Structures are given as structure tokens and as C-alpha cells.
Amino acid sequence: MAVSVDRILRWKQTGAPAQPITVLTAWDVMSGQIVDQAGADIVLVGDSLAMVALGYDTTLPLTTEDMVICAKAVRRGVKNALLVVDLPFLSYQTSVEDAIRAAGQMLKIGAQAVKLEGGHDEVVETVRRLVQWGIPVMGHVGLTPQSVNQLGGFRKQGKTPEEGDRILAEAKALEQAGAFCVVLEHIPAELARNITKALSIPTIGIGAGVHCDGQVLVTADVLGLSAWQPPFAKVYANLRQQAVEAAQQFCEEVRSGQYPA
Numbered sequence: 001m002a003v004s005v006d007r008i009l010r011w012k013q014t015g016a017p018a019q020p021i022t023v024l025t026a027w028d029v030m031s032g033q034i035v036d037q038a039g040a041d042i043v044l045v046g047d048s049l050a051m052v053a054l055g056y057d058t059t060l061p062l063t064t065e066d067m068v069i070c071a072k073a074v075r076r077g078v079k080n081a082l083l084v085v086d087l088p089f090l091s092y093q094t095s096v097e098d099a100i101r102a103a104g105q106m107l108k109i110g111a112q113a114v115k116l117e118g119g120h121d122e123v124v125e126t127v128r129r130l131v132q133w134g135i136p137v138m139g140h141v142g143l144t145p146q147s148v149n150q151l152g153g154f155r156k157q158g159k160t161p162e163e164g165d166r167i168l169a170e171a172k173a174l175e176q177a178g179a180f181c182v183v184l185e186h187i188p189a190e191l192a193r194n195i196t197k198a199l200s201i202p203t204i205g206i207g208a209g210v211h212c213d214g215q216v217l218v219t220a221d222v223l224g225l226s227a228w229q230p231p232f233a234k235v236y237a238n239l240r241q242q243a244v245e246a247a248q249q250f251c252e253e254v255r256s257g258q259y260p261a
């Protein structure tokens with residue numbers, strides 16, 4: 001049966017100890033088909049596609065228009081998983097109105113929820129307003145890549161008790177605002193465990209240890225397709241090298257007259 005926002009929201013309340021939620025990213029129809037067919041609970045059209053699919057050094061250059069093109073392609077490939085789309089940098093920070101417009105655009109093309117980065121007062125108020133209008137929101141705290149210029153790189157967050165307390169408070173505020181789950185990115189496992197215990201909505205970890213209610217990775221990293229991976233990514237295949245070898249073989253066979261026969 002297709003995965004719904006409500007099913008994720010109630011993941012921890014459904015009696016028997018739930019299996020972890022599985023989340024993988026996608027950026028086009030093929031990656032969407034692959035992770036949906038693999039049985040992921042949630043497919044995230046992550047703004048990491050700016051780096052993975054478009055070749056930028058950060059997620060900041062991605063526009064709403066870029067995201068709409070990619071999300072529409074993923075939508076055509078995903079049949080069963082819940083489809084969540086990241087709101088690009090500057091599409092939701094400028095005002096609640098802009099956030100509603102950007103999020104609404106994503107829902108119009110078939111996204112079932114959106115994800116916003118941060119847990120400060122402004123983003124919490126934006127989440128509250130989106131949820132009021134019937135737009136489900138996934139939160140995202142810890143390492144928030146859209147703030148890379150302030151964080152001084154893609155560094156682990158929440159390493160001091162003060163920082164940890166702040167991230168915990170942000171996650172609680174997002175739950176209060178109506179977020180249906182929250183991503184915890186690149187924080188200590190102990191902190192992620194405390195946040196997971198403190199929340200009734202599920203936590204989805206990336207580089208946040210084993211004590212989260214679910215796990216997410218960038219699919220290009222999982223498949224060994226990306227040029228580099230973060231230290232926490234596990235690489236399950238070596239598709240980049242296999243692809244280069246296959247393409248090389250084609251070139252050799254054409255040059256030698258082996259193909260076409």
C-alpha cells in the first residue's frame with residue numbers, strides 16, 4: 001500500500017516496535033524508479049541534487065524552477081513511496097507568503113510534503129503556517145547545508161552541550177509547529193538518541209547514529225555514483241566505475257569495428 005504522511009506521523013505510536021523508516025533521495029525519473037522499486041518508504045527530492053546532478057559545490061544555487069523540473073521527473077517514477085521535496089534556498093526564507101507559494105508549487109506537481117531547513121523561531125512559524133494550510137512539512141536540523149557559509153563547511157553540529165540543547169529545542173519546536181517528522185543531519189549519536197526519545201514524531205538520521213527512527217542517505221552515494229561521499233555515507237555499489245568501464249568498452253568496440261557487428 002502507498003505510504004502516507006499520516007503513516008509516518010504515527011510510526012512510533014503503532015504498537016509493536018516499528019522497523020526503521022527508510023528514506024533515499026532521487027533527482028530524475030530513473031533514480032526515482034530505482035529507489036521506489038527498492039521499497040524505500042520515502043523518496044526525497046533533496047536539494048543535494050544541486051551537487052549530485054547539477055555539479056554545483058553547494059546546494060545554494062538551486063532555484064525553484066530547477067527543483068520543479070527534477071521533482072516532476074521523480075514524480076513520474078515513484079508509485080509507492082511518500083514523495084517529499086526540499087524547498088530550495090531562498091524560496092522560503094524571505095516570507096511566510098513566499099514559503100506557502102513555493103511549497104504549494106511542489107504540491108501542485110505531486111509532492112506529498114516539503115522539507116525546510118532550520119529550527120529557529122522564523123522557520124518554526126513558517127512550518128506552523130504551512131501545516132495550517134494543509135501542507136505537510138518534514139523538518140531538518142543539525143547540519144543544514146543551506147547555511148554552509150555560516151557553519152564554515154559541512155561540519156558535524158551539536159558537539160557542545162549548549163549546541164546540543166539548542167538542536168533538541170529546535171526539534172521540539174518543529175514537532176510543536178506540526179512537522180510530521182524531522183531529519184537529524186551530522187550530529188553525535190547520543191544527541192540524536194536524546195532527541196528521538198524526546199519526540200513523538202519520527203527522527204530520520206543522516207550521519208546521526210543508530211538511535212534514530214529512520215535513516216536517509218543520498219542515493220548517488222549509496223550506489224557509488226557520486227564523485228565523493230560524506231564520511232558517514234555507506235557505499236553499497238560501485239556504479240561510477242562500472243559505468244566508466246561500460247562506456248570505455250563501447251568506445252573501444254566502435255573504434256575496433258567490433259560494434260556494430
Ligand SMILES: Nc1nc(=O)c2c([nH]1)NC[C@@H]1CN(c3ccc(C(=O)N[C@@H](CCC(=O)O)C(=O)O)cc3)CN21
Pocket residue numbers: 047048051052059145152153154155156186217218220221226228229230231233
Ligand atoms: N553526495 C552528497 N551526499 C550528501 O550526503 C550530501 C550532499 N551530497 N550534498 C548536500 C549535503 C552536504 N553533506 C555533507 C558534505 C560533506 C560532509 C563532510 O565531508 N564532512 C566532513 C568535513 C567537514 C569540513 O570540515 O568541511 C566531516 O568530517 O564532517 C558532510 C556532509 C551532506 N549532503
Ligand SMILES: CC(C)C(=O)C(=O)O
Pocket residue numbers: 025044045046047048049086183185206216217218
Ligand atoms: C540528505 C537529505 C536529508 C537532504 O536534505 C538532501 O538530500 O538534500
Ligand SMILES: [Mg+2]
Pocket residue numbers: 046047048086
Ligand atoms: Mg537537502
